[in-house]
Amino acid sequence: MLLEEVIPPLPDTPCNSPAGKLRRTDKVDAASISTQLSKLSQLVKNRSDGLEKLIGENKIKDMKEEIGRNTEQISGMTETIEFICSEVKGLKERVNVIDSQTKKVEIVSTEQEKRLAHLEAYTRRWNLRIHGIPEKERENVHQEVIDVCQRLLPQFKDKFPDVVDVAHRLGRPNPQNKGRGIIFQFTSRFYRDAVWRAAKDAEFLFVNRLKKTEDLSPADKARRIKLWPAVEKARKENKQAFFVGGHAFVDGTEIFPQA
Missing domain, CATH: 3.30.70.1820 (L1 transposable element, RRM domain)
Known part of the structure; x- marks a missing residue:
């Protein structure tokens, strides 16, 4: 139906019989020929425009449908990404809280270990x-x-x-x-x-x-092992060097293990 509307019908066939062949002696109507060629050219142009319009509309329609489907997919992916980002953000916040709590527990644990080591050394x-x-x-x-x-x-x-x-x-x-x-x-x-x-x-x-x-406690034994070279050296130099628990003294001054 669209082709019929876009492409105009050909001119009706004339009822009269065609004119006889022009003889050499007949005069050619140049204006009439030019007019007919112009109409034929316009007819071809109209038909061509109609075909291009038809093809263009179909392609545009297909492209619009494809764009619509892609838009829906992108929208769905966007919602999924937003959900994942929200979950990741929540997990990061939880990790930060747990990390902070872990650090506090580590500090408390370290302090408790020190207190227990001190208590054990004191008891011994x-x-x-x-x-x-x-x-x-x-x-x-x-x-x-x-x-x-x-x-x-x-x-x-x-x-x-x-x-x-x-x-x-x-x-x-x-x-x-x-x-x-x-x-x-x-x-x-x-x-x-x-x-x-x-x-x-x-x-x-x-x-x-x-x-x-x-x-001695295990901690004091380990500390003495580290301090022994310094104490031994001081004794060879005729200095007063001795241990008290896990602590070492040279000439009345406490010495510490080298880092």
Whole structure:
């Protein structure tokens, strides 16, 4: 129907018979021929415009439909992206909150570890260890420790049964190792420190191959290992160097591990 509307119909066939052939002698009407050619040219032009218009409209329609579908898809993708962005933003906020809480927990945990290490080191300061006492069946470890303390400080002989609180062997029983050390605790730091000082140069311990040591925490042991080279060097230089728990002193001044 569109082609019929756009392309005009051809002119009706004339009823009269066509004119006879012009003879050489007939005169040609140039104006008439020019008019006919002009009409034919206009007719071709109109038909061409109609076809171009028809094809253009169809293509534009298809393009509009395609653009509409693409617009819907883009709109759907935009909504999806906005939803994902919103979720990501929410997750970032939660991660930030959790990260902040984690840092706080780490700080609290570090402080608690320091306090526990300090408390453990402080508690161990009431203890001493002795090595070299042979193990016996049905032995009284508590009395063995009291006897050693009485030999070191005879002037406090009557005090040690009361100030030596508990004593026991270190580690599990082992038939191949019958020389496990003994750890014992005092009820008084005064007597503990007095025994420790007396044990440093005690001939009794040397003769009986006994050795007293402090009861150090793992942290204090690690600290001593780091400080030992400096203490050893100071002693070779005839300086007064010693340990107190996990701390080291040279000529009365505390030294610290190198970073």
